[in-house]
Amino acid sequence: MKELTERQREVLSFISAFTKSHTYPPTIREIADHFSISVKGAYDHLNALKKKGYLRLSDKRSRTIEVVHTMDRQNETEQLIQIPILGTVAAGKPILAEENWEGTVAIPPSMVRKQGTYFALNVRGDSMIEAGIMDGDLAIIEKRETAHNGEIVVAVVDDAVTLKRFYKESNRIRLQPENAAYSPIYCQDIRLLGRLSCIIRSYT
Helix, strand or coil, rough: CCCCCCCHHHHHHEEEEEEEHHCCCCCCHHHHHCCCCCCHHHHHHHHHHHHHCCCCCCCCCCCCCCCCCCCHHHHHHHCEHHHHHHHEECCCECCCCCCCCEEEEEHHHCCCCCCCCCCEEECCCCCCCHHHHCCCCCEEEEECCCCCCCEEEEEEEEEEEEEEEEECCCCEEEECCCCCCCEEEEEEEEEEEEEEEEEEEECC
């Protein structure tokens, strides 16, 4: 197999980890967003990985990326990083956070940004199911005190912690669920703990 560049290794590792945790591959847009590059830039990396024999691509249809050759498993294992699990976040009505250390989860470094600081929270509730976030998922959160409109954040509202999509409006903040059965949460002041980086799901 041809040698990969560092970024190609990161992209391949991200695709492998994403596929393993979701049971389906990421879209080109999701790859671009994760690495903060253009869709064309992401496609160029995929095309290079295809030419080097690591990926199989089916036309330009969504979620048809297939990993046909991975990097050395031992090297991947050695590179895993430990993210602390700090309790529970509500994807539904806000619930009190249980900020107790519950161990760690090991993930490939390609699933997070090098310069970021991360923690994990167990998801409880179903208000974010239309964003693909299910009860029982493990949310990997990048510590942030600010957010852009449309980002999924962990926020403290009235001493309770919730996971919602963030929107700053003219005179208030709207925390929007991704489930038609739930109403938005409106507030004047919240404390942001971070933004969602990725979701880990277990089927066992």
